[in-house]
């Protein structure tokens with residue numbers, strides 16, 4: 001059964017129990033990391049995942065709390081003897097900056113470095129990102145501070161659907177990505193430029209008619225994130241939960 005492992009749930013400022021928001025999608029033949037933060041091997045190991053099992057990396061946008069781990073991921077994979085290529089997907093805006101970031105590390109001179117293939121995704125609604133035996137991933141531009149994609153994952157064998165808003169203000173694009181989804185994972189940073197509140201996440205979940213809402217990318221530290229649940233429940237009648245680090249959802 002394909003599953004999603006939540007590897008981090010915090011907004012840009014993590015704490016000892018919540019890493020920056022990122023997750024891994026596991027199928028039989030593919031393991032897709034969605035965003036890549038700090039030194040990702042630590043969270044991957046804690047979740048029981050071998051870094052060199054990764055086949056694909058989807059990058060939602062070029063902010064440090066979503067892509068800071070790319071150089072460490074590439075270097076650690078290389079040092080651990082990776083030979084097979086890694087496929088990286090994202091907007092051209094994001095991928096160009098990742099390449100420049102790696103150029104600062106002079107990655108062209110790393111001996112026997114494995115192949116990295118960049119796959120720019122189209123800036124259209126429901127752009128196809130990648131397709132494996134078990135799932136298809138689509139992306140749409142959402143409304144954040146820099147060009148950002150939200151995702152829809154369709155699981156072929158079970159017809160189940162997962163949607164992830166990524167960092168965004170409430171927008172029609174997420175409603176379409178999440179339309180009829182079994183699970184919507186929506187950010188709840190708080191109502192501000194480029195972000196959403198828990199109540200707004202609930203409204204999007206209601207409008208998209210999803211089965212279940214998980215809040216993510218929330219404030220951590222001394223903040224009581226459980227106080228967000230009743231706010232989302234005021235605008236969405238279905239079940240609402242906080243996404244937690246290492247939570248596993250099967251599809």
Ligand SMILES: [Zn+2]
Nearest residue numbers: 011012065167
């Ligand atoms: Zn963020």
